[in-house]
Amino acid sequence: MATESAAMFDTDELVLNMGPQHPSTHGVLRLVLRLDGERVKDVDVVMGYVHRGIEKLSENRDWTQIILLTDRMDYVAAATNNLGYCETVEKLMEVEVPRRARYIRTILAELQRIASHCLWLGTHAMDIGAMTVFLYAFRERELILDLFEEYCGARLTYNSMRIGGLPLDLPSGWDAKVRAFCDIMDSKVEEYEELLTNNRIWLQRTRGIGVISGPDATALGLCGPPLRGSGVYRDVRKDEPYAAYDEFEFDVPLGTRGDTYDRYLIRLEEFRQSIRIIRQAVDGLPEGPIMGKVPRLLKPKAGETYHAIESPKGELGYFIASDGRSTNPYRFRVRPPSFCNLQGLRPLVIGHLVADVVALIGTLDVVLGEVDR
Amino acid sequence: MVDDQAPGDDKAAKPADGGAPASPEVTPAASPTPAVAKPAAAAAGTKPKPKPKPKAPPEAPKGPTDPPPPDDLERPAYLVALQEALPDAVQAISYWVGDWTVIVPATALLDVARFLRDDDVASFDYCSDVTASDWPPREQRFDVIYCLYSIRRRHRIRIKVRAGETEPVPSVTDVWPAANWLEREMWDMFGVNLTGHPDLRRILMPDNWQGFPQRKDYPLEGPGEFLLESPMEWLRLRNMVDETEME
Numbered sequence: 001m002a003t004e005s006a007a008m009f010d011t012d013e014l015v016l017n018m019g020p021q022h023p024s025t026h027g028v029l030r031l032v033l034r035l036d037g038e039r040v041k042d043v044d045v046v047m048g049y050v051h052r053g054i055e056k057l058s059e060n061r062d063w064t065q066i067i068l069l070t071d072r073m074d075y076v077a078a079a080t081n082n083l084g085y086c087e088t089v090e091k092l093m094e095v096e097v098p099r100r101a102r103y104i105r106t107i108l109a110e111l112q113r114i115a116s117h118c119l120w121l122g123t124h125a126m127d128i129g130a131m132t133v134f135l136y137a138f139r140e141r142e143l144i145l146d147l148f149e150e151y152c153g154a155r156l157t158y159n160s161m162r163i164g165g166l167p168l169d170l171p172s173g174w175d176a177k178v179r180a181f182c183d184i185m186d187s188k189v190e191e192y193e194e195l196l197t198n199n200r201i202w203l204q205r206t207r208g209i210g211v212i213s214g215p216d217a218t219a220l221g222l223c224g225p226p227l228r229g230s231g232v233y234r235d236v237r238k239d240e241p242y243a244a245y246d247e248f249e250f251d252v253p254l255g256t257r258g259d260t261y262d263r264y265l266i267r268l269e270e271f272r273q274s275i276r277i278i279r280q281a282v283d284g285l286p287e288g289p290i291m292g293k294v295p296r297l298l299k300p301k302a303g304e305t306y307h308a309i310e311s312p313k314g315e316l317g318y319f320i321a322s323d324g325r326s327t328n329p330y331r332f333r334v335r336p337p338s339f340c341n342l343q344g345l346r347p348l349v350i351g352h353l354v355a356d357v358v359a360l361i362g363t364l365d366v367v368l369g370e371v372d373r
Numbered sequence: 374m375v376d377d378q379a380p381g382d383d384k385a386a387k388p389a390d391g392g393a394p395a396s397p398e399v400t401p402a403a404s405p406t407p408a409v410a411k412p413a414a415a416a417a418g419t420k421p422k423p424k425p426k427p428k429a430p431p432e433a434p435k436g437p438t439d440p441p442p443p444d445d446l447e448r449p450a451y452l453v454a455l456q457e458a459l460p461d462a463v464q465a466i467s468y469w470v471g472d473w474t475v476i477v478p479a480t481a482l483l484d485v486a487r488f489l490r491d492d493d494v495a496s497f498d499y500c501s502d503v504t505a506s507d508w509p510p511r512e513q514r515f516d517v518i519y520c521l522y523s524i525r526r527r528h529r530i531r532i533k534v535r536a537g538e539t540e541p542v543p544s545v546t547d548v549w550p551a552a553n554w555l556e557r558e559m560w561d562m563f564g565v566n567l568t569g570h571p572d573l574r575r576i577l578m579p580d581n582w583q584g585f586p587q588r589k590d591y592p593l594e595g596p597g598e599f600l601l602e603s604p605m606e607w608l609r610l611r612n613m614v615d616e617t618e619m620e
Contacts, residue, residue, distance in 0.1 A: 047576070047577065048575075048576065048577040048578060048579070051577045051578065053586060055562075055587060056586055056587060056591075056593065057593075060593050091470055091471070092470060094470060218498055218499055218524060219498070219549060219550050219551065220550050220551055221499065221500055221501075221549070221550070221551025221552075221555075232524060233524070234499075234524050239527050240527070240529075302434075302437070302438045303437075303438060303440070303469040303470060304437055304469065304472070304474075304506075304518075305469065305470050305471075305472050306472060306501070306502065306520045306529070306531065308501065315501065317501055317502055317520065319502060319504055319518065319520065321437060321506055323434040324434075324438075325434070330434065330506070331506040331507075333502070333504045333506075335501060335502040335504075335520070339554065339558075340551065340554070340555075342554075343551065343553065343554045372577060373577075
């Protein structure tokens with residue numbers, strides 16, 4: 001009798017397909033979940049739906065044309081993609097970038113970080129059920145897009161940097177607008193905190209969800225806020241300073257528990273640190289040229305290099321090989337932070353409920369344009 | 374080493390300049406007049422120079438330069454430790470624009486990887502990137518590249534393994550779990566013969582894809598654009614391919 005009833009209530013494994021057309025997968029990510037009831041037993045991550053072959057394309061375009069291809073990878077943080085690429089080529093060519101250009105690049109990169117985190121905060125909160133934050137965060141993101149539009153004319157894919165410097169100097173009065181934005185943003189971060197940080201529902205949905213230890217996160221190659229959320233001190237801006245970051249003071253927030261709530265707190269603190277960097281950069285903006293001495297026809301000497309920057313998602317690295325005779329790179333490789341963070345999804349998700357899967361995709365902050373390239 | 378490179382560039386530039394004296398040589402042939410100009414050009418030695426010039430462009434690069442470090446540059450402690458511990462494993466050391474690279478044979482890769490991760494001086498606990506580059510004319514056409522970083526010691530190194538098309542390269546997923554997807558992507562794009570990988574499937578390309586897109590002999594444009602330009606020609610080619618496959 002006992003075995004018979006056990007057979008009656010035996011649970012079968014259910015395979016659930018989530019995506020690629022699912023609103024909370026933030027693009028075209030497909031997850032094949034193996035469920036026991038509502039618990040996730042295993043997950044297979046399927047991607048490549050927006051693979052455009054940017055690496056292959058770049059190997060057949062010249063060095064300047066590639067800048068606009070990098071815009072299309074992490075399309076919510078185009079300026080940091082530009083920065084990483086331009087710095088890598090500058091390293092390969094041993095070009096010195098003027099100080100003013102490095103300052104402006106830092107301002108653009110930090111504005112971009114705030115914009116990217118605004119988008120993350122809005123969508124992540126909406127996935128979990130807090131609709132209001134989405135509208136608030138997008139309101140502030142809009143201000144940054146306006147600033148970018150005034151600087152370079154585009155709102156999403158900026159093409160805002162050149163190898164050796166910048167295409168444009170700042171429009172007059174722009175720095176005052178950036179200062180005004182920093183003042184607005186200060187109070188808005190407080191507003192987000194009031195909405196979420198002590199919210200009981202938010203705490204229950206994020207505390208203890210998707211815990212990963214520091215050594216595990218390091219071994220898995222996580223980067224950016226997910227790695228710092230586990231208490232690992234790793235920020236490319238501090239460890240291997242680029243642009244003008246070695247001239248500014250800022251702190252690197254670290255988590256203690258390594259759960260979704262810690263990763264949320266870190267990104268909120270990064271808002272404040274970014275504002276702090278922007279204020280220092282705008283106040284100390286030096287005068288001078290914005291373009292270094294770069295030959296008209298770019299032809300780096302034969303050689304290879306890898307250079308990484310801290311994009312809003314984590315360590316964005318470029319590996320570029322030049323054969324020294326053609327006007328395009330021989331090998332162009334992007335180390336995409338979203339791709340490496342997405343690799344951490346499987347260990348995070350196993351054992352959690354289906355509803356938490358949505359929260360965990362959000363906490364990793366992946367952009368599928370960058371995962372697939 | 375930068376100085377070494379510079380004369381090489383000059384040499385490459387000279388034949389291009391030599392093109393200018395070569396063109397007057399053509400004009401006398403077209404105009405009936407001076408036969409005097411011809412021997413003059415030959416005497417100046419311009420004639421044999423243009424000959425190797427057209428050969429140069431089609432010749433694909435033979436491989437990365439991998440320049441050795443200058444003698445007066447001090448090697449970092451982790452490289453010294455690696456060479457002491459595994460003297461046979463290090464084939465060459467390269468230095469370029471501040472990046473150190475060790476070139477190791479595929480058979481010694483796992484030993485080197487474990488040593489670099491576990492040794493106290495090196496402690497490369499973070500695998501930033503795994504990728505490859507393809508240099509087809511070379512016998513060992515692939516360079517498999519591992520970009521490593523040490524979070525504790527804050528330094529970088531690259532390991533480079535040269536491999537032929539079928540030569541096995543062991544997977545480093547056991548050493549750094551981060552390499553799992555990165556190696557899958559590398560295999561997907563280059564078709565390097567990876568051994569010991571726990572989950573070797575295509576990751577970005579569709580599962581039934583033929584060929585390895587990042588190889589240098591893989592065309593940039595597929596049939597798509599060709600189909601739009603001349604559909605009949607495309608159909609003829611496709612039928613030809615189908616017939617050969619049936620045979």
